[in-house]
Amino acid sequence: MFRTTRRKAAAGAVLAAAALALTACSSTTSLPGDENEADATAETNSVFADAPVASDDLILPGSTMEKIKERGTLIVAEALDAPLLSQQNPTDPDSVEGFDADLAKLLAIYILGEPNVEIVPPATETREAMLQNDTVDVVFNTYTITPERAEQVSFAGPYFESGLAVAVKSDNDEIKGIDDLDGKEVIVGANTPAVTAVPEQVPTANVTAFATDPAAVQALLQGRGEAYVQDYTLLASNAANDPSLKVVGTPFTKEPYGIGLKHDDAEFKSFINDWLLAIQESGHWAEAWKTTLGTVTDSDVPTAPEIGSVPGS
Amino acid sequence: MTAQLIPDRPAPARRSSRAPRYAAAFLYDEPGPQAKRRHLIGSLVSCLVFAVVVALGLWQFASHGQLDPEKWAPFTDPAVWQYLFVGLLGTLEATAVVAVLGAALGVVLAFGRMSHRVWIRRLSGGYIEIARTVPVLLMIYLMLFGLPQIGINVPTLWKLAIPLTIANSAVFAEIIRAGVLSLPRGQREAALSLGLRSTQATRLVVLPQAVRNVTPSLVTQLVSLMKDTSLGFIVAFTELLYRGQVLATYLHLLIPTYIVVTFIYLVVNGSLSALAAHLQQRLHRTGSPIPRLPRLPALSGTSRKAS
Amino acid sequence: MNPLIDNLGLVLEALGTTLLMAVVAGVGSIVLGVLVTVARVSPIRALRVAAFGYVQFFINVPLLALLLLAVFALPDAGLMLPLTPTAIIVLIVYEAAYVAEAVRSGVNTVAVGQLEASRALGLTLAQSLRLVVLPQALRAVVQPIGNVMIALAMNTALAAAVGVVELTAAVNKINLVAAQPILIFSSAGVIYMGIALAIGLAAGRVERKVAIVR
Numbered sequence: 001m002f003r004t005t006r007r008k009a010a011a012g013a014v015l016a017a018a019a020l021a022l023t024a025c026s027s028t029t030s031l032p033g034d035e036n037e038a039d040a041t042a043e044t045n046s047v048f049a050d051a052p053v054a055s056d057d058l059i060l061p062g063s064t065m066e067k068i069k070e071r072g073t074l075i076v077a078e079a080l081d082a083p084l085l086s087q088q089n090p091t092d093p094d095s096v097e098g099f100d101a102d103l104a105k106l107l108a109i110y111i112l113g114e115p116n117v118e119i120v121p122p123a124t125e126t127r128e129a130m131l132q133n134d135t136v137d138v139v140f141n142t143y144t145i146t147p148e149r150a151e152q153v154s155f156a157g158p159y160f161e162s163g164l165a166v167a168v169k170s171d172n173d174e175i176k177g178i179d180d181l182d183g184k185e186v187i188v189g190a191n192t193p194a195v196t197a198v199p200e201q202v203p204t205a206n207v208t209a210f211a212t213d214p215a216a217v218q219a220l221l222q223g224r225g226e227a228y229v230q231d232y233t234l235l236a237s238n239a240a241n242d243p244s245l246k247v248v249g250t251p252f253t254k255e256p257y258g259i260g261l262k263h264d265d266a267e268f269k270s271f272i273n274d275w276l277l278a279i280q281e282s283g284h285w286a287e288a289w290k291t292t293l294g295t296v297t298d299s300d301v302p303t304a305p306e307i308g309s310v311p312g313s
Numbered sequence: 314m315t316a317q318l319i320p321d322r323p324a325p326a327r328r329s330s331r332a333p334r335y336a337a338a339f340l341y342d343e344p345g346p347q348a349k350r351r352h353l354i355g356s357l358v359s360c361l362v363f364a365v366v367v368a369l370g371l372w373q374f375a376s377h378g379q380l381d382p383e384k385w386a387p388f389t390d391p392a393v394w395q396y397l398f399v400g401l402l403g404t405l406e407a408t409a410v411v412a413v414l415g416a417a418l419g420v421v422l423a424f425g426r427m428s429h430r431v432w433i434r435r436l437s438g439g440y441i442e443i444a445r446t447v448p449v450l451l452m453i454y455l456m457l458f459g460l461p462q463i464g465i466n467v468p469t470l471w472k473l474a475i476p477l478t479i480a481n482s483a484v485f486a487e488i489i490r491a492g493v494l495s496l497p498r499g500q501r502e503a504a505l506s507l508g509l510r511s512t513q514a515t516r517l518v519v520l521p522q523a524v525r526n527v528t529p530s531l532v533t534q535l536v537s538l539m540k541d542t543s544l545g546f547i548v549a550f551t552e553l554l555y556r557g558q559v560l561a562t563y564l565h566l567l568i569p570t571y572i573v574v575t576f577i578y579l580v581v582n583g584s585l586s587a588l589a590a591h592l593q594q595r596l597h598r599t600g601s602p603i604p605r606l607p608r609l610p611a612l613s614g615t616s617r618k619a620s
Numbered sequence: 621m622n623p624l625i626d627n628l629g630l631v632l633e634a635l636g637t638t639l640l641m642a643v644v645a646g647v648g649s650i651v652l653g654v655l656v657t658v659a660r661v662s663p664i665r666a667l668r669v670a671a672f673g674y675v676q677f678f679i680n681v682p683l684l685a686l687l688l689l690a691v692f693a694l695p696d697a698g699l700m701l702p703l704t705p706t707a708i709i710v711l712i713v714y715e716a717a718y719v720a721e722a723v724r725s726g727v728n729t730v731a732v733g734q735l736e737a738s739r740a741l742g743l744t745l746a747q748s749l750r751l752v753v754l755p756q757a758l759r760a761v762v763q764p765i766g767n768v769m770i771a772l773a774m775n776t777a778l779a780a781a782v783g784v785v786e787l788t789a790a791v792n793k794i795n796l797v798a799a800q801p802i803l804i805f806s807s808a809g810v811i812y813m814g815i816a817l818a819i820g821l822a823a824g825r826v827e828r829k830v831a832i833v834r
Contacts, residue, residue: 080559081558081559081561081562081563082562083562083563083565087559087562087563088559088563089563090392090393090396090556090559090560090563090564091390091392091393091396092392093396093399126457126801128801129457129801129802148797148798187783190780190781190783190789190792190793191792191793191796195793195796196793196796196797208703208783209783209785209789209793210781210782210783211780211781211782211783212558212561212562212781213562214561214562214565214566214567215567215688215691215692215781215782215783217565217567218567218568218692219691219692219783222692222695222696222700223700224703224783238565241565242565318661318727318728318730318732318735318753319657319660319661319724319727319728340661340735340739340745340748340749340753341663341739341745342739344663348663352663352664352665355663355664355666355667356664356665356666356667357666359664359666359667359670360666363666363670369698370697370698371697373696373697373698374693374696374697377696377697378696379693379696442820445767445770445816445820446770446813446816446817446820447809447812447813447816448774448777448809448812448813448816449774450774450777450788450809451805451806451808451809451812451813454801454802454805454806454809455806484767487763487767495729529721529725530721530725533679533718533721536679536680537679540680540681540682540683543682543684554682554684554685557685567688567692568689568692568693568696571685571688571689571692571693572689572693574685575681575682575685575686575689578680578681578682578685579677579680579681582679582680582681583676583680586676586679586680
């Protein structure tokens with residue numbers, strides 16, 4: 001038993017870490033359209049239809065891309081318990097749904113021509129090690145780009161920008177945003193950026209960290225805190241699911257998510273950056289957003305962040 | 314007389330003729346009519362108190378909406394149970410692997426610690442002391458981060474199983490050693506005087522009795538091991554608690570999911586305990602090929618250590 | 621530089637919480653464990669069965685699941701306490717089951733003749749438990765109880781999952797910024813090892829002190 005951690009917002013999954021599919025270690029997710037996934041929805045299909053595929057001359061000899069192509073699967077560190085980002089469907093364990101999950105499949109299509117993804121769920125503290133010892137090829141795990149992390153791993157992207165926001169119980173009219181949290185009991189997810197961001201913004205707030213997102217929501221509803229600070233998209237998903245809480249104000253931080261790569265793999269990094277540009281241009285990036293994160297907000301498709309625009313990327 | 318004052322499980326209401334009616338019947342006389350009435354009143358009062366507490370809890374629970382049908386409806390879906398069941402298989406697999414390896418290593422360590430050769434004794438003792446006082450979690454982290462740095466990468470199951478085996482072998486060793494120490498020394502001496510070699514005496518005489526004496530501790534440890542496999546979530550190993558976690562985020566239902574997972578652990582581990590207790594009772598009844606000797610009066614283990 | 625030393629204040633405060641939980645829960649679980657054992661030899665059948673059920677329940681359910689249920693389900697059952705006390709209470713009731721099992725094995729080492737002698741002397745049930753059975757039983761199980769206490773100290777780490785800022789939660793938080801997992805978690809492991817070692821040594825001392833020399 002033990003505890004732990006997951007990272008970011010997303011799901012907060014603490015206990016999480018691991019798991020995999022049916023057997024010991026990993027599950028190969030397959031694309032809708034495969035013979036074993038006949039029931040895939042048309043909506044999901046639209047994300048992958050006509051997705052860009054890298055031409056052979058981009059797969060440089062001796063590169064990481066070539067290694068992946070020879071293997072025939074892209075090994076990705078991504079969560080299984082991050083709703084809207086990367087969530088395993090317990091009624092259909094082969095399908096992992098969400099924005100991160102879809103982008104990972106799009107990258108697999110780009111390299112391999114088909115969405116062969118093997119998922120290894122990471123714990124927050126194992127992501128760097130997984131890249132360093134070649135357990136995974138890439139990390140799609142709401143991995144915020146920071147200069148400190150960039151000393152141990154390389155980041156492609158950023159591929160998405162989110163931010164922390166505040167959720168309260170629906171009947172709370174007193175708290176309208178982060179500035180109203182002075183002296184309040186504030187709930188955050190363990191191992192999320194909120195752990196450090198909240199004390200920076202409101203030094204007087206009393207922060208309690210819960211390991212998982214459902215735990216944090218439950219704690220908020222039971223009154224263990226007056227506000228819950230978490231990634232905006234995740235809060236939106238919770239609010240859409242449970243009318244007894246609501247998101248107030250707008251995101252007060254910027255969290256640029258990057259794709260984690262082995263340190264100093266410059267070829268692979270520029271290859272992935274080219275792919276990001278390609279899916280942004282082809283509209284696949286926007287389509288992935290619309291069918292996942294976009295389902296819980298009213299806003300338009302956001303502009304993808306500029307590649308390399310963040311220190312550390 | 315080798316009566317267990319407190320048996321592994323409460324005696325059934327109807328007991329066979331010779332056995333004392335009460336678990337600890339040596340502690341008090343067979344109750345007379347008055348004492349019986351007092352005991353009956355005591356029983357009724359305790360039952361009533363339990364019932365009231367449970368009912369109050371349930372009532373409160375319902376008033377908070379936790380018993381609403383829609384909160385439990387997902388658990389009528391067989392796919393959900395199948396999902397958890399696969400996690401349970403992972404839990405059982407890891408438990409079995411660690412139990413076998415840990416017990417084997419534990420026997421070696423236990424006898425190593427009682428060896429005549431000083432260096433074997435020190436080595437085994439040192440291993441046991443360190444392995445018992447390092448959190449399994451730390452060892453898992455070392456497996457996860459340390460080994461790959463020296464170029465070794467093992468399958469996921471082993472990232473969990475090796476640290477658990479290291480920790481559990483030390484515990485198993487201590488339990489088995491306690492069992493051996495609890496045996497009258499004469500057992501071994503008699504075996505040797507019959508012409509058995511030292512290893513034969515250990516294998517045929519000492520170990521079987523020692524293990525039987527400590528079966529309850531071994532089972533307790535096995536169950537505790539099964540619970541510890543929930544650490545598998547750190548190394549990306551599919552097990553029950555982790556699948557419960559994924560399910561809770563998917564359903565947005567924390568309390569019902571964990572109640573269900575807790576219930577599954579309770580049923581599985583409880584049956585394991587019950588099975589072991591049953592096996593042990595049978596062992597007690599049929600006995601081993603070697604007739605049981607009367608136990609030495611009182612604390613043989615402690616007194617030997619103190620002497 | 622070790623990031624734990626850079627954040628010494630936070631680490632020490634968290635270590636204090638860990639030690640507080642370990643000590644309070646340790647004492648509490650020993651007391652409760654002995655009471656449960658006493659219930660298991662009670663002449664009242666309902667108490668015996670309840671004590672047995674208690675031990676079986678807590679020995680068969682993972683601590684983490686209990687912590688989550690206690691923190692999140694108990695408030696809906698009308699019982700809401702701050703986080704650290706909740707975690708301590710869960711640790712007490714959980715580890716008490718293990719203490720009870722240890723004490724039970726100790727009680728089973730007490731020779732039947734001892735009990736018969738105490739009854740022959742006219743001691744009441746309470747007296748023979750207090751003066752004859754428990755003293756001998758507890759002396760026999762100092763090491764096993766020490767092991768339960770070590771496990772308890774390790775298990776305090778799980779409280780991090782329900783929001784208690786103890787050692788593991790604190791180093792996790794530090795790692796989130798510093799991102800040096802090997803160094804940070806190894807250092808934390810050494811601290812836990814130190815705690816376990818202290819408990820082990822204390823148990824050894826107590827055992828030697830109370831051993832019955834025959």
